Amino acid sequence: MTSLRRLDASMNELTGTIPDELCELPLESLNLYENKLRGELPDGIAKSPKYELRLFQNQLSGELPPNLGKSSPLRWVDVSTNKFTGQIPESLCSNGALEELLLIENSFSGEIPASLAECRSLLRVSVPEEIGFLDSLLEISVDDKYVSGSLPSSIVNLGQLVKLDLHDNELSGKIPSGIHLGRS
Structure with a gap:
C-alpha cells in the first residue's frame, strides 16, 4: 500500500x-x-x-x-x-x-x-456557535463568499457589536431573533 x-x-x-x-x-x-x-x-x-x-x-x-x-x-x-x-x-x-x-x-x-x-x-x-462567547467583540467583517451555512444563534450574545458585515456570502436560514448592535 x-x-x-x-x-x-x-x-x-x-x-x-x-x-x-x-x-x-x-x-x-x-x-x-x-x-x-x-x-x-x-x-x-x-x-x-x-x-x-x-x-x-x-x-x-x-x-x-x-x-x-x-x-x-x-x-x-x-x-x-x-x-x-x-x-x-x-x-x-x-x-x-x-x-x-x-x-x-x-x-x-x-x-x-x-x-x-x-x-x-x-x-x-x-462560523462556530462559540462566537457568542466573545462578548467584547466590536466588529465582524467576513464578506465575499467566505462564509456558508446559517448564522449561529449565539450571535445575539454579542452585546458590544457595532458592525456586522456579512455581505456577498452563501448564508441561509433565518436571522437569529434578538440581534443587538451596540452604539458606535
Whole structure:
C-alpha cells in the first residue's frame, strides 16, 4: 500500500486512534469522517502531501498540529464536531490553496489566525456557535463568499457589536431573533 493516494473509510463504525503509519503514505486525500475515532492526531499528519483532510464527526481530541498545511497543499479541511482544543494553526493557509475550512463544534481557543486573510482561494468557512462567547467583540467583517451555512444563534450574545458585515456570502436560514448592535 505504499503507493496509496486516496483513503476513504468514512461513515463506518471505526474506533481507536489514527495510526502513525497512515502518515507515512503519500496520501492526497484522507477521509475518515463519521466514525468513532478518538485520541490525538498523529504528528506526521501534517507532513504527508494531502490536499483533502476530512475528519469530521469523530471523537478526536488534542490540538491540531501547529505545522498543519505548512508542507502540504491543503485545499479542504473539515475537523468539525470533534473535541479539538488549543489554537487554530497559523500554517493552515501557508500554501494559499485552502478552499474550505470547517472547524465548528470543537473547543478551540485564542485568536483566528491572521494568515487566513492570505487564503485567496478560500470559498467556505464555518462560523462556530462559540462566537457568542466573545462578548467584547466590536466588529465582524467576513464578506465575499467566505462564509456558508446559517448564522449561529449565539450571535445575539454579542452585546458590544457595532458592525456586522456579512455581505456577498452563501448564508441561509433565518436571522437569529434578538440581534443587538451596540452604539458606535
